[in-house]
Amino acid sequence: MRALQIAATGMAAQQMRVEVISNNLANMSTTGYNARRAEFADLLYQQQTRPGTITANDGTIIPAGVQLGLGVRPTAVSVELSQGSLSSTGGDLDLAIDGYGYFEVTLPSGASAYTRDGGLKRSADGQIVTSDGYPLVPGITLPDDASSIAIDAAGEVYAYFQNQVQPQLLGQITLAGFTNEKGLEAMGSNLFLETTASGPPQVSAPGENGLGTVRQGYLEESSVDAVREITELIKAQRGYELNAKVITAADEMLGTTAQVR
Secondary structure, X not given: OHHHHHHHHHHHHHHHHHHHHHHHHHOOOOOOOOOEEEEEEEOOEEEEEOOOOEOOOOOOEOOOOEEEEOOEEEEEEEEOOOOOOEEEOOOOOEEXXXXXXXXXXXXXXXXXXXXOOOEOEEOOOOEEEOOOOOEEEOXXXXXXXXXXXXXXXXXXXXXXXXXXXXOXXXXXXXXXXXXXXXXXXXXXXXXXXXXXXXXXXXXXXXXXXXXXXXXXXXXXXXXXXXXXXXXXXXXXXXHHHHHHHHHHHHHHHHHHHHOOO
């Protein structure tokens, strides 16, 4: 009986949908997090009677046919590319990207990773690093005797010193853009890796080539909409219940058939 297997694929799909929603809700307070959405497609069809088949009697063409679907399958968990609201923190090294783009960092393996989490820190040797200690690319070292740090919208980093009027330019923060942002591979800790699907990074200064600008003293909040997620959770729960009822109904039908004498 196909109904049992079809309903089982529907229950598995709704379970996966709930898992994605739960991950979104768990990351409501994660800096720079973008909500994910589970996407599905129908499975293959059994063609009992193909559309356009000619009947043997009078040559009439069947307009629709009989095509029986076999259920549903997951196709992707895609990222919704919407910017979260910017929250003021006042931190010298708290940076938000207002628009499109990613910060580039260097992993311990030497590979590059990309993030929108601008909650940067100063390492023991003065380097600008992420919360996990990964250095920003290009590397910028902050002097120990600097009284304050200023970063403009174009990503230029300046240090102010006592008894010195003019600031000192320390370096330039760049941003990376991708042809297909949804093709990036999420690795956790707000980091993404380049893939063949995403294309190579296109690095430029903030504000150039369609990239966003940098806002010092701000952090990008999560783009998760709690009300929408709860609504999606209710829909997924109802979908799971309906598929479970199909299994119950199919079981009762099989039980009735087994009792026929």
